[in-house]
Amino acid sequence: MVRPMRRLCAVILAAASSLTLAASPKQVKEPEWLGEQMPLPLAVKTPEDLAFKASAERQYLIFNLLAGGKVAWDRGDYPLAVTRWEALLRLPNVPAELELQVRPLAKAAREQAPMSMPMALPAAPEGPTAATAVVSVPEVDASKQLVTVNGSVAGGGNNGPGGAVVILRRAEGTTPKPRPMRIRAVIQKDKRFIPHVLAVPLGATVEFRNDDEIFHNVFSLTPQNDFDLGLYKNGVSKEQTFLSPGPVHLLCNIHSSMSGYVFVSDSPWFTQADATGRFSLKGVPPGNYVAEVWHEWAAKSVKKTVRVIAGMEELQVSVDGDRRAPAFVPDKSGKPRQPQLGY
């Protein structure tokens, strides 16, 4: 009995000392890497702001991965350098000249890194420029055999296909659950929800921020996802975690004209179409899938069987625009409100 007890004591002591070390302040504080602050704290008040922010964040991400890899290389942290540079190479539409510079560096870093590095350098695209290849042909992650499914959604009636949510679920077996994550704010600005439609993974916590000078409320009567964040003023954020899959209709109890959607995906493989209907879904393992496309103005979502393989053709889906907005918008107790009254 003595020996196990000694072992136990040793384990406890080791755990306690490691906890103490972890809790104690670092003697030498390393400079904080700027790139860890994603997403950028840029104000988003309009759709144009959103587009600007997305563009800025992409450039920021490229810089972060490029420079972060170099810093890691310089201090001999080759695995981190591989991680940064190869992540950069996996970004869509990486400028060709940048790829030409980074690819040999990433290869060199991988040669320096331990053999246990799990990821391999993405295959160099063929053709005149990398950018052209990425746009027109599905990408293949050679190490994980992950595929980027590109495609487009058509239809959506007069509103167009923008905002359509594309979800892939395994045709056979169980589709894994997405890991819950925090999502940037849906803001209320000029009596609108921005973004108007947002797809999130199951279990995601979404922040709702009031950027109007007037008070707002956010509620939903959608079964299984009903919630009410109460009344709150300018600058205040509230959070809601979405635990059931499907579309969630967002409304404001103060302003009957406000309407928006959060779509909760129970699959980790989902994305949204842009205004033209184009979408790109990255990191999908090869296999047979059922693609479901949900659109705000389609009465029923569209399902299509898809075989995801390297070099697959683009996925084309057409959705109807046959759903009409209900004649009356309910308040949070479900009572209809007349739009001509505005209250």
Added chain:
Amino acid sequence: MRQLAWVMVLLVTPAWAAEEEMVAVDEENAPNGYTPSEASLNEVLRFTGYLDVGFAKAFGNGSSFAANDTRVPADYGSDAFAPAVNSRGEVASTDSGGRFTNGFLPRSVGIGNRPSFLLNTASVDVRFTPKQVPLFVFVRAQAMPRFSPTGDATRFDLQQAFGKLTPFSAHEFALSLGKFDSVFGIEYLENEANLRTNITPSLIARYTTGHSLGLKVFYRFQLPALWSAVSFNLAGTNSGTRIEALVPASASLVGVPVGSGRIGYELNLKSVQVKLGVSGLYGARNDQTDPGALQQALAGDLRVQAFGFSLAGEVLRLNDARGPNGVKRTGAEGPSEIPSGFNVLGGWGRLAYTLPLTNEWLSGLTFYGRYDRRHGWFEGFTTLVTDRITAGFRLDLFEMLAIKAEYLFNREISGAPRVDNDVVTGSVVLTW
């Protein structure tokens, strides 16, 4: 046994592991969302509407007039509005048995005590929202097909037609011009068949839910520290807030506008909504030629919604001054002979509970009960007290179909003999 236990563990573990399989969402896939341009969010022109089909059976002879009551005017000695059969407040019969009436009568579907199907209302709304202009134009037209020779004839009504300007995006301010809903009280908010929880209007709806031509101003401001808002709804119109059966021309004989308004307070807590209001009306009587004959009204209202329960109520005090000798123009039947003063004190309260059951096809199942009471007296005539107990349900399906049924227990408390004028009525409302 130990081997069996291991087998069980081995069998269960993969299943458990499969359930727990989780994959991180690729940051690049996590969408930033989609926001269409503001202009494309609203339809420029939209048509909506509803069709209200009903079934009703009134007891007695379908009216509130007692056969053995010989007083005249007959409509001053009984509540002719009591046996309502539909959302418009139309009654089964206004047959007074040949006795003189003085224009204080509702519309009648003329079914007497016959169980009958009714095509209550076909209603069309037109909403015009021009792009880039803070203007909203609204028109509501209604058809009331009537097939009984003893009731009112088929009618068409341009119930509302107005433009609403909302010039400030950061302020809740709206200016409306045209023919619009009353701003008095709260019953106008659910005056249509597809909006009202129950079927029939209250015993005081005849005074508060009319439509007039004029100018309306709405303003609401928030009280941040109190989770509250205060709203003002003021209107200057060509007539008061009585329904068209009482003021058919929707115009004032003296040409003097009537002022009406409501000050509202709302408390918007997370689980509880409370709305309180005080309404007032002041102006010349629409049915008199003397601008000195005034109509005045004051009302208080309350709405509370919490945990599926909904409580709503309203109390009204109304006074019409006596007009000069001569005719008045009250009611749909033309000039009436007695320009008497009139007073009413009345109110209603309704408690409803919506079951927490919704799915793809069931939008709601609500049970309700309402109590109405009206104390009315024409000066120089008998004071009349009546009340009504209404019980029923509303079933909402597919967000477009409402099926309602209710029973109205109408009672004469004082001033009139008891009459068998209860009503059982049902309604199917299709909203499109």
